Amino acid sequence: MAQWENTLEQAVKAIPDNITANEIIQRVMKAIKLRDKPVDKIERIFQGLQAEYESKKHDPSDMFHLLHILVTNHLNALETHIKDLKYKDEFLQSIYWKIVRDYILWKYRYKCILCGGGKKLNVHHKNYNHHGLEHLYLDDLTVLCEDCHKQYSLGPKEK
Numbered sequence: 001m002a003q004w005e006n007t008l009e010q011a012v013k014a015i016p017d018n019i020t021a022n023e024i025i026q027r028v029m030k031a032i033k034l035r036d037k038p039v040d041k042i043e044r045i046f047q048g049l050q051a052e053y054e055s056k057k058h059d060p061s062d063m064f065h066l067l068h069i070l071v072t073n074h075l076n077a078l079e080t081h082i083k084d085l086k087y088k089d090e091f092l093q094s095i096y097w098k099i100v101r102d103y104i105l106w107k108y109r110y111k112c113i114l115c116g117g118g119k120k121l122n123v124h125h126k127n128y129n130h131h132g133l134e135h136l137y138l139d140d141l142t143v144l145c146e147d148c149h150k151q152y153s154l155g156p157k158e159k
């Protein structure tokens, strides 16, 4: 019998008889949640990115690539974290979106794709199919000036 099977058997024996299956599941889920909080890692990455962003030492392309590298092994946690944010009040203010948005503006040379204007530019989601992983699906994003943007929907329903 492998070591872990032994340990598991002892753990199962230690469960009191009067506990329900549901309670066992809840206890295990709670233990897993406490031990392994990948979302915390994302928060720490975001804090680091925020500090680099505020230092103004990096251009949009460098910041974008830094983001890319830091989150690459935590994509599930990233997507979960982002999807939990309220779209307007939290996501649009997040360091994640700031970095992606700045990069898209830079990539499109600070010009509206429809009229070529450079005033009051917005980075617009063409769709929200990859919300939380925008940095991997740059074709979902585009640059529109405020006037052109008004012709489009303004985003998903507020939470």
Ligand SMILES: [Zn+2]
Residues within 6 Å of the ligand: 112, 113, 114, 115, 116, 117, 144, 145, 146, 147, 148, 149
């Ligand atoms: Zn325009």
